[in-house]
Amino acid sequence: MQCCSPAKPLVMTCYPKPHNIRERYAAGERHFSDLDDDDDCYYDLTGADLRGAVFCGSRFIGDFTNANLEGADFSGCPIKTSIFTGAKLANATFYQAAICGTNFLGADLRGANFLEADYYGYRFKSGDLPDH
Structure with a gap:
């Protein structure tokens, strides 16, 4: 399964409501299901430590490099169009996620779950992983 290598979004880095995920995580928050891409911004989380974070159902574009x-x-x-280059995603779950154009x-990806994730209309089956 080949995933595209998107360019970074052509917008300035900003943090739409709610603000800084890194600070929220450092304060003990782990659920970020309230993220939204309405502001045409992306989340720059390059190098962030977000082990065990829950993003279920959130709509966003992010750079999670390393x-x-x-x-x-x-x-x-x-x-879609997010970047996970070099990210540690062991045991991460992408169940029914739309991952088109994601790097x-x-x-x-050891132990990562992509069951029923969508990639340009292809539904991942048990054990399927995107190119990494």
Whole structure:
């Protein structure tokens, strides 16, 4: 399964409501199901440590290059054109996520779950992984 290598979005980095995910995570918050891409911004989470974070159902575009997302849950997220290059995604869940145009090059996907994730109309089956 080949995933496209998108360019970074042509917008300035900004943090739409709610604000800074890194600060919220550092304060102990783990559920980020309220993210939205209405402001045409993307979340720059390059190198962030967000182990176990839950993004279920959130709508966003993010740069997670080299981020630690072990055990994170992206179930049901339309995370199209996001970047996970070199990210630690061991045991992460992308159940029923829309991952079109998303880059996983060099990502650690050991134990990651992409069951029923959508990639340009292809539904991942048990054990399927995007190119990484």
